Amino acid sequence: xxxxxxxxxxxxxxxxxxxxxxxxxxxxxxxxxxxxxxxxxxxxxxxxxxxxxxxxxxxxxxxxxxxxxxxxxxxxxxxxxxxxxxxxxxxxxxxxxxxxxxxxxxxxxxxxxxxxxxxxxxxxxxxxxxxxxxxxxxxxxxxxxxxxxxxxxxxxxxxxxxxxxxxxxxxxxxxxxxxxxxxxxxxxxxxxxxxxxxxxxxxxxxxxxxxxxxxxxxxxxxxxxxxxxxxxxxxxxxxxxxxxxxxxxxxxxxxxxxxxxxxxxxxxxxxxxxxxxxxxxxxxxxxxxxxxxxxxxxxxxxxxxxxxxxxxxxxxxxxxxxxxxxxx
Amino acid sequence: xxxxxxxxxxxxxxxxxxxxxxxxxxxxxxxxxxxxxxxxxxxxxxxxxxxxxxxxxxxxxxxxxxxxxxxxxxxxxxxxxxxxxxxxxxxxxxxxxxxxxxxxxxxxxxxxxxxxxxxxxxxxxxxxxxxxxxxxxxxxxxxxxxxxxxxxxxxxxxxxxxxxxxxxxxxxxxxxxxxxxxxxxxxxxxxxxxxxxxxxxxxxxxxxxxxxxxxxxxxxxxxxxxxxxxxxxxxxxxxxxxxxxxxxxxxxxxxxxxxxxxxxxxxxxxxxxx
Amino acid sequence: xxxxxxxxxxxxxxxxxxxxxxxxxxxxxxxxxxxxxxxxxxxxxxxxxxxxxxxxxxxxxxxxxxxxxxxxxxxxxxxxxxxxxxxxxxxxxxxxxxxxxxxxxxxxxxxxxxxxxxxxxxxxxxxxxxxxxxxxxxxxxxxxxxxxxxxxxxxxxxxxxxxxxxxxxxxxxxxxxxxxxxxxxxxxxxxxxxxxxxxxxxxxxxxxxxxxxxxxxxxxxxxxxxxxxxxxxxxxxxxxxxxxxxxxxxxxxxxxxxxxxxxxxxxxxxxxxxxxxxxxxxxxxxxxxxxxxxxxxxxxxxxxxxxxxxxxxxxxxxxxxxxxxxxxxxxxxxxxx
Numbered sequence: 001x002x003x004x005x006x007x008x009x010x011x012x013x014x015x016x017x018x019x020x021x022x023x024x025x026x027x028x029x030x031x032x033x034x035x036x037x038x039x040x041x042x043x044x045x046x047x048x049x050x051x052x053x054x055x056x057x058x059x060x061x062x063x064x065x066x067x068x069x070x071x072x073x074x075x076x077x078x079x080x081x082x083x084x085x086x087x088x089x090x091x092x093x094x095x096x097x098x099x100x101x102x103x104x105x106x107x108x109x110x111x112x113x114x115x116x117x118x119x120x121x122x123x124x125x126x127x128x129x130x131x132x133x134x135x136x137x138x139x140x141x142x143x144x145x146x147x148x149x150x151x152x153x154x155x156x157x158x159x160x161x162x163x164x165x166x167x168x169x170x171x172x173x174x175x176x177x178x179x180x181x182x183x184x185x186x187x188x189x190x191x192x193x194x195x196x197x198x199x200x201x202x203x204x205x206x207x208x209x210x211x212x213x214x215x216x217x218x219x220x221x222x223x224x225x226x227x228x229x230x231x232x233x234x235x236x237x238x239x240x241x242x243x244x245x246x247x248x249x250x251x252x253x254x255x256x257x258x259x260x261x262x263x264x265x266x267x268x269x270x271x272x273x274x275x276x277x278x279x280x281x282x283x284x285x286x287x288x289x290x291x292x293x294x295x296x297x298x299x300x301x302x303x304x305x306x307x308x309x310x311x312x313x314x315x316x317x318x319x320x321x322x323x324x325x326x327x328x
Numbered sequence: 329x330x331x332x333x334x335x336x337x338x339x340x341x342x343x344x345x346x347x348x349x350x351x352x353x354x355x356x357x358x359x360x361x362x363x364x365x366x367x368x369x370x371x372x373x374x375x376x377x378x379x380x381x382x383x384x385x386x387x388x389x390x391x392x393x394x395x396x397x398x399x400x401x402x403x404x405x406x407x408x409x410x411x412x413x414x415x416x417x418x419x420x421x422x423x424x425x426x427x428x429x430x431x432x433x434x435x436x437x438x439x440x441x442x443x444x445x446x447x448x449x450x451x452x453x454x455x456x457x458x459x460x461x462x463x464x465x466x467x468x469x470x471x472x473x474x475x476x477x478x479x480x481x482x483x484x485x486x487x488x489x490x491x492x493x494x495x496x497x498x499x500x501x502x503x504x505x506x507x508x509x510x511x512x513x514x515x516x517x518x519x520x521x522x523x524x525x526x527x528x529x530x531x532x533x534x535x536x537x538x539x540x541x542x543x544x545x546x547x548x549x550x551x552x553x554x555x556x557x558x559x560x561x562x563x564x565x566x567x568x569x570x571x572x573x574x575x576x577x578x579x580x581x582x583x584x585x586x587x588x589x590x591x592x593x594x595x596x597x598x599x600x601x602x
Numbered sequence: 603x604x605x606x607x608x609x610x611x612x613x614x615x616x617x618x619x620x621x622x623x624x625x626x627x628x629x630x631x632x633x634x635x636x637x638x639x640x641x642x643x644x645x646x647x648x649x650x651x652x653x654x655x656x657x658x659x660x661x662x663x664x665x666x667x668x669x670x671x672x673x674x675x676x677x678x679x680x681x682x683x684x685x686x687x688x689x690x691x692x693x694x695x696x697x698x699x700x701x702x703x704x705x706x707x708x709x710x711x712x713x714x715x716x717x718x719x720x721x722x723x724x725x726x727x728x729x730x731x732x733x734x735x736x737x738x739x740x741x742x743x744x745x746x747x748x749x750x751x752x753x754x755x756x757x758x759x760x761x762x763x764x765x766x767x768x769x770x771x772x773x774x775x776x777x778x779x780x781x782x783x784x785x786x787x788x789x790x791x792x793x794x795x796x797x798x799x800x801x802x803x804x805x806x807x808x809x810x811x812x813x814x815x816x817x818x819x820x821x822x823x824x825x826x827x828x829x830x831x832x833x834x835x836x837x838x839x840x841x842x843x844x845x846x847x848x849x850x851x852x853x854x855x856x857x858x859x860x861x862x863x864x865x866x867x868x869x870x871x872x873x874x875x876x877x878x879x880x881x882x883x884x885x886x887x888x889x890x891x892x893x894x895x896x897x898x899x900x901x902x903x904x905x906x907x908x909x910x911x912x913x914x915x916x917x918x919x920x921x922x923x924x925x926x927x928x929x930x931x932x933x934x935x936x937x938x939x
Contacts, residue, residue: 140654246887361768
């Protein structure tokens with residue numbers, strides 16, 4: 001039998017083996033999604049879709065779930081996870097908006113404005129920022145940025161104004177958003193730069209010939225032309241920001257609290273929060289309790305679903321780019 | 329001739345494979361493996377006891393001790409994922425079917441930052457501070473800290489929190505705006521790094537240094553006052569199993585209960601039971 | 603020259619000097635603002651990256667002693683006695699090895715099948731799309747979800763040989779091989795994409811020449827195509843390795859989180875695979891104020907080592923892709939990737 005394995009294989013056997021292995025990968029992934037959905041089912045069974053809404057204290061609900069055993073009454077499965085969902089939406093929206101602005105400006109700088117020597121410095125810098133592990137970003141956040149915010153930016157007045165509701169300790173929305181922006185900007189820069197440099201130069205030259213200055217030509221013509229690439233970059237960066245768990249767990253303050261804009265602007269950015277991903281990290285060691293396991297898997301299902309939607313959206317948006325032969 | 333060589337190679341490979349797979353469980357079953365999870369407050373004590381037990385019974389038993397908090401330990405032992413749970417609070421109706429074995433007593437101390445040399449708090453003051461009625465350090469006589477009081481508490485899985493609420497807080501709950509830390513180590517770090525903070529810790533961590541331990545009703549919080557019964561906030565560490573303890577777990581718990589070596593370890597920082 | 607463009611003859615010949623560029627002083631305010639902002643962002647990003655690297659280097663030099671790299675972690679009350687991070691360093695390498703060993707065959711097989719066999723026939727094309735989409739799903743899945751999936755999956759009784767059973771019957775479900783299996787899902791998409799793109803970029807005449815010489819498809823793949831995409835594979839593998847090295851969540855959930863590597867059972871190599879341990883990333887996490895240790899000096903030292911590793915891998919990817927671009931006659935003009 002070993003002889004048969006060692007001789008060169010006939011095509012049909014090779015094809016069937018390779019196909020089987022590939023299908024194994026496909027089936028495995030589908031099984032993973034099905035497993036997560038199955039484990040999350042009890043939460044949907046007891047709450048319907050209202051578990052995405054608000055009301056009540058998430059920390060109390062989690063406390064009840066941890067203490068329960070295998071045959072818990074239905075009341076234990078009560079879950080209202082809005083503070084965590086709001087935290088996720090808030091951090092992602094602000095970080096992606098900031099990152100978009102920074103990425104577009106930096107890409108224009110790299111492709112149009114920078115002299116060649118400066119370009120050869122900035123490109124490796126962007127790659128460096130993209131490759132720093134998230135735990136190192138979290139370390140810098142928790143050891144440098146959060147103490148700085150607490151000692152130099154938060155005033156006693158700020159702390160007093162929200163003392164009834166929450167405590168300000170430096171770790172919160174502001175630090176989270178700043179570091180998340182730095183983490184997702186390189187992804188967007190990579191995509192937008194590629195699109196900018198493969199956009200047809202004749203369009204921009206035409207605009208310059210008509211009297212626009214070079215920068216305005218880029219703004220008016222090229223940026224509009226690569227709009228699909230910008231959308232694709234935004235979508236992919238959002239998918240990345242949604243899944244960030246460890247860095248956010250370290251710098252967000254770990255309180256299932258919905259930061260409140262009505263508390264005033266600097267205070268809003270000092271308030272702690274929790275996101276879906278950081279909630280999974282915080283609560284994962286209690287998953288021996290069935291209700292808590294269902295809740296944590298429900299968070300994971302929501303993350304999986306959103307990341308999947310964004311990846312598909314990114315792929316669909318990138319399709320028309322091929323029309324312009326823009327590699328993205 | 330080729331057939332024979334092939335057969336021989338195959339059979340040697342099969343034999344080695346079977347041997348390898350067989351030795352693994354055979355070697356593993358020589359040492360019993362006891363997994364423990366639960367309270368962060370009793371982790372130092374249980375680690376010391378386990379280390380001593382392994383030294384006395386070499387190659388017969390191994391321990392894997394995780395933390396996570398009392399609530400996580402109870403959930404784990406109910407589900408059968410661990411052998412023993414470390415628990416720092418009392419039996420409740422939700423724990424039916426579990427056996428609680430007390431191993432030591434500990435004291436819960438109210439602690440403030442080292443710079444805040446507050447020496448004593450009455451029960452009413454403690455309740456009022458932790459429930460959020462007293463908000464400023466200026467309202468607390470004897471405190472050298474200024475500004476708003478930052479209250480640090482523990483997450484709901486903490487046994488120390490449950491005991492603290494029932495023993496020192498008159499059964500009330502800590503205010504919901506307090507920052508919740510998920511372990512004793514993190515609570516200690518938080519109080520050490522925030523000058524206007526207040527929190528609570530088991531006596532081992534509170535008296536390790538770097539914090540100001542506050543007297544409760546005129547009684548200092550340490551091992552001596554806990555042993556004599558003077559200090560009000562004394563709770564019990566339990567080892568919890570699903571049903572009656574059996575096998576290596578039972579032997580370990582029995583050893584903690586009866587052996588003088590175990591008593592010596594407990595008496596170093598905590599209070600022996602009985 | 604002809605009647606249609608009489609002006610062309612009269613026009614002056616194109617000047618060889620650079621044309622007059624419009625100077626920013628003549629622009630509108632809005633454009634000047636954008637110019638300043640773009641320069642500020644570009645320089646600012648460099649400054650931020652420089653600050654991060656310099657700060658980590660400063661802290662690393664301050665706290666990293668060579669003894670830390672070679673001594674094992676110890677349980678101790680003080681910083682001085684708590685040992686180094688040899689075990690986490692070894693854990694990182696072991697986990698990377700396991701992850702790549704699992705990911706490489708799967709990714710290669712899928713890429714080869716899709717690129718070479720997945721073209722003909724309705725059924726085969728649909729299946730190929732299914733496999734491609736599922737690998738895209740894995741690529742987009744957050745690592746925390748993969749870690750959570752592994753946490754419950756490997757506690758099933760079926761997988762008990764991969765970790766160990768405690769007294770009382772519960773499968774522990776955490777070990778190096780469990781973590782490595784889930785890590786391979788992280789490395790799978792980069793290797794797959796790089797290999798598939800490389801195979802698709804191989805010109806058709808190479809395949810046709812091999813077929814003309816009478817080789818079967820699988821022999822062509824083995825002897826002609828795979829060797830020619832070696833540098834693509836290398837880029838993909840290095841990208842996968844840097845993803846594995848930088849990941850914390852999967853290790854935190856699935857590798858047992860013990861400071862030292864604790865083998866499990868008797869058999870020589872299998873006990874290491876079934877054992878628990880930690881990696882540099884979880885060591886940093888646990889020693890930071892977010893974990894249990896409260897030992898920021900050790901965290902900084904380990905973070906510096908991790909950063910050096912990751913940057914080294916980055917340079918390697920850069921060199922490989924530049925060599926590949928040169929060999930294919932292209933130049934990387936302005937592109938980042």
